[in-house]
Amino acid sequence: MRTFTTTLGGEPVQVDAPEPGTFDPEWFRLVFPSGGLYGLDVESTYMDALAQWSPDFGLRLIQFAAEDTAVVLTLSDPDQLLAARALLADVTVSFASHGNMDVLSTAVVLGVDITSRNIDTLNLARMAFTAKADKRDLKDLTTRLIGPELEAADAALLAHFWDLWPGRRNAKRSDVERHGWSAVSTDEPRYLVYAGLDAVAARALVDILIPLTGAPPALLEVEAWLAGRANRIQILGMLVDTDRLTALEAEAQEATSRAEARILELTGGVKARSPKLQDWLADHGVNWDCWEGALTEGGKPSLAKDNVALLWDFELDAAGSEVVSELAAFRGHQDLLVKTKGVRDHLASDGRVHPVLAPNGATTTARMSSSGPNFQNFSKRDPRMRGVFVPEPGHVFVTIDFDQVELRVVAGRAREPKMIDTILAGGDLHQLTVDELAAAGIEIDRDTGKMANFLIVYGGGGKALHEQAGIPLEDAYAIVRAHRDRYEQISAWSQYLALERQAVRTISNRRLPVTLDKHGNPRVYANVNYDTQSGARELLVHAWLYLDLVCGLGELVWYPIHDELVLQVPEADVDAVVAQAETAMRFDFLGVPISASAIVLVDEHGDSRWMTSKLAEKIAAANGVAA
DNA sequence: TGCCCTTGCGCG
DNA sequence: AAAGCGCGCAAGGGCA
Numbered sequence: 083m084r085t086f087t088t089t090l091g092g093e094p095v096q097v098d099a100p101e102p103g104t105f106d107p108e109w110f111r112l113v114f115p116s117g118g119l120y121g122l123d124v125e126s127t128y129m130d131a132l133a134q135w136s137p138d139f140g141l142r143l144i145q146f147a148a149e150d151t152a153v154v155l156t157l158s159d160p161d162q163l164l165a166a167r168a169l170l171a172d173v174t175v176s177f178a179s180h181g182n183m184d185v186l187s188t189a190v191v192l193g194v195d196i197t198s199r200n201i202d203t204l205n206l207a208r209m210a211f212t213a214k215a216d217k218r219d220l221k222d223l224t225t226r227l228i229g230p231e232l233e234a235a236d237a238a239l240l241a242h243f244w245d246l247w248p249g250r251r252n253a254k255r256s257d258v259e260r261h262g263w264s265a266v267s268t269d270e271p272r273y274l275v276y277a278g279l280d281a282v283a284a285r286a287l288v289d290i291l292i293p294l295t296g297a298p299p300a301l302l303e304v305e306a307w308l309a310g311r312a313n314r315i316q317i318l319g320m321l322v323d324t325d326r327l328t329a330l331e332a333e334a335q336e337a338t339s340r341a342e343a344r345i346l347e348l349t350g351g352v353k354a355r356s357p358k359l360q361d362w363l364a365d366h367g368v369n370w371d372c373w374e375g376a377l378t379e380g381g382k383p384s385l386a387k388d389n390v391a392l393l394w395d396f397e398l399d400a401a402g403s404e405v406v407s408e409l410a411a412f413r414g415h416q417d418l419l420v421k422t423k424g425v426r427d428h429l430a431s432d433g434r435v436h437p438v439l440a441p442n443g444a445t446t447t448a449r450m451s452s453s454g455p456n457f458q459n460f461s462k463r464d465p466r467m468r469g470v471f472v473p474e475p476g477h478v479f480v481t482i483d484f485d486q487v488e489l490r491v492v493a494g495r496a497r498e499p500k501m502i503d504t505i506l507a508g509g510d511l512h513q514l515t516v517d518e519l520a521a522a523g524i525e526i527d528r529d530t531g532k533m534a535n536f537l538i539v540y541g542g543g544g545k546a547l548h549e550q551a552g553i554p555l556e557d558a559y560a561i562v563r564a565h566r567d568r569y570e571q572i573s574a575w576s577q578y579l580a581l582e583r584q585a586v587r588t589i590s591n592r593r594l595p596v597t598l599d600k601h602g603n604p605r606v607y608a609n610v611n612y613d614t615q616s617g618a619r620e621l622l623v624h625a626w627l628y629l630d631l632v633c634g635l636g637e638l639v640w641y642p643i644h645d646e647l648v649l650q651v652p653e654a655d656v657d658a659v660v661a662q663a664e665t666a667m668r669f670d671f672l673g674v675p676i677s678a679s680a681i682v683l684v685d686e687h688g689d690s691r692w693m694t695s696k697l698a699e700k701i702a703a704a705n706g707v708a709a
Numbered sequence: 710t711g712c713c714c715t716t717g718c719g720c721g
Numbered sequence: 722a723a724a725g726c727g728c729g730c731a732a733g734g735g736c737a
Contacts, residue, residue, distance in 0.1 A: 353732085421719080460719075540727095608726060
């Protein structure tokens with residue numbers, strides 16, 4: 083046994099690393115008996131973009147920690163591997179680890195699923211430290227909340243990686259690390275001590291972070307459950323129709339590179355996405371002083387997709403007009419290119435992508451976020467990209483959306499009787515706004531009423547309405563004023579929330595930070611938006627939890643998209659699941675009925691894909707394919 | 710070369 | 722008095 087004595091936060095810590103061939107499983111289970119909560123960490127070979135799903139990915143060490151003791155197991159020793167698997171598989175044992183790298187690794191590499199028995203200290207840290215600037219990696223948190231020893235151990239290990247680097251000393255840090263994580267000896271004391279301290283820190287952080295979250299136990303329990311579900315979704319991943327992906331990729335690639343090449347040629351070296359393109363256009367007929375299109379945040383004319391057509395209003399020379407048409411072609415395929423490449427870059431050898439679903443990835447609202455690829459922003463206007471994703475064999479996609487959930491959250495939180503009555507009566511909230519403004523002597527159409535309603539949710543004002551609705555500024559201000567007058571309870575609610583200059587508390591007593599503008603003043607007008615977005619997020623999680631605990635169908639959730647659950651349902655069960663899922667997503671919220679409706683996703687050939695049959699028909703018609 | 714900012718674009 | 726919110730991703734380009 084190699085035993086190292088060190089400290090963390092000044093307290094003594096013992097790190098034991100059994101030598102291969104001498105491992106005593108009985109001793110191991112005496113250190114980690116059933117029923118405990120243990121720190122968990124793994125050390126791997128260097129991770130590339132596909133991480134756990136890369137054929138090159140391997141685990142080298144796995145570490146478990148009780149309060150002041152860590153045991154570092156070497157996984158190349160069959161006895162230690164067996165003991166690690168057995169402890170992980172003990173359903174009475176829970177684990178604490180930072181981020182989901184350890185949980186995913188144990189599932190994918192060791193074949194043991196601990197997703198429902200893990201506490202993620204990164205999630206706790208996100209709830210405890212809500213400012214965007216806060217660092218939340220294990221090393222920083224440990225230094226800040228416990229002591230500097232882990233950071234020192236990390237620095238010592240990195241210094242050792244430079245010793246292991248065979249080439250010149252002035253190599254890139256990333257290359258040295260890549261090499262080091264795979265090359266360092268499992269006998270190296272600096273490696274073993276660092277590894278052991280990681281696990282001890284994760285265990286210690288649970289007790290330190292929980293009070294700092296300021297969250298009630300019920301919320302913490304739901305969040306732990308959700309993190310487990312999110313990890314399961316990532317582990318399973320999504321099946322990709324690679325033929326479709328390849329075809330779309332080719333189309334996007336061909337269209338964009340042709341346009342790009344032609345623009346480069348015509349402009350003598352200016353790229354399609356270069357900020358210099360505005361200058362070039364100025365020399366070929368565009369007078370930016372007369373520009374009526376949108377401006378960028380930096381105040382320059384925007385060449386975004388919807389603005390390109392406005393360039394035709396100028397007297398362009400021959401080269402200028404050709405560049406404008408090529409730019410339109412480029413913008414028309416830019417999203418498809420980005421999204422196809424994104425899926426391709428994350429496509430693992432199992433024919434799937436494994437996106438990260440971060441349970442509270444949005445810093446200021448705790449909404450879920452998605453990456454690798456992001457499943458929350460695939461186009462609906464051109465749904466072909468969504469159609470690349472197909473269900474497991476024998477399954478069908480079903481999507482269930484909340485109806486206008488954010489407005490209903492506002493109505494319930496504000497106790498706004500006009501809105502609540504309209505919802506109860508099955509009426510239309512946007513028409514209600516039209517009628518209310520008419521009563522105040524202002525005539526608007528339903529689209530404007532809808533925009534005005536969403537400005538409330540988003541904390542916007544007259545200027546935004548003026549720009550979005552294309553109505554005179556004075557009219558827009560009048561609409562906003564009348565909206566405030568007619569919805570007294572919503573006005574009172576936003577004024578009440580605007581008193582909070584530090585943080586707001588959501589319906590489940592989650593603390594959300596008030597954000598600051600560039601002058602450091604609190605943007606209190608955004609507080610209603612934060613409460614609403616976060617509230618809607620909690621309602622979706624509530625429905626998912628109900629679906630899991632009451633219906634036993636939590637596993638069917640393929641992906642959550644803010645106000646929508648996409649389910650993957652065995653063909654034979656579709657009708658029953660639709661009924662149960664609608665039950666889960668229909669409930670009372672503060673006297674406001676929350677409703678939802680399901681759509682079964684089947685394409686024009688009767689196959690299920692992640693697109694609606696209506697959209698599939700439209701595309702089929704456009705392509706001349708019989709539906 | 711890596712890092713950071715800006716721009717553009719999709720979703721809710 | 723007025724203030725549109727939250728994400729992820731890729732590319733260009735300035736800077737050290």
